[in-house]
Amino acid sequence: MSSVDPTQLSSTAFLQLMVAQMQYQDPLQPQDNSQFLAQLAQMSELETLTELTQTMSSLQQLTQLSDERxxxxxxxxxxxxxxxxxxxxxxxxxxxxxxxxxxxxxxxxxxxxxxxxxx
CATH class of the missing domain: 2.30.30 (SH3 type barrels.)
Incomplete structure (x- = not known):
């Protein structure tokens, strides 16, 4: 069994997992909707932080290249x-x-x- 890097999980894969989790939950004890919304908010936060990190990395490379010039x-x-x-x-x-x-x-x-x- 191979391990999955959580930073490589796309939002599409996350939504598919969430739908599967909803499909297979116990109908007599359904999970609270707020848990799903919290997970969705965390995924959105993670995507935003990842984009910000990539932007900062690009900016740092441009600054370094300018210094090297x-x-x-x-x-x-x-x-x-x-x-x-x-x-x-x-x-x-x-x-x-x-x-x-x-x-x-x-x-x-x-x-x-x-x-x-x-x-």
């Missing part, structure tokens, strides 16, 4: 993967496969975390 044309020193120090001018900035920024110095990409000095 200021490095263009700047002479920097970065630490290469072999531990050596490379000095050169930042010619561009690109995103790697993970969406992390890389500084292009002397035609080679270096993660922003490799930056050790700016002149």
């Amino acid at each position: 200021q490095l263009l044309g700047t002479t920097v020193s970065v630490t290469a993967s072999d531990g050596s120090t490379v000095t050169g001018t930042v010619s561009s900035i690109r995103m790697d496969q993970n969406g992390d920024p890389q500084l292009i110095v002397n035609g080679q990409g270096y993660p922003l975390s490799a930056l050790t000095e700016m002149e």
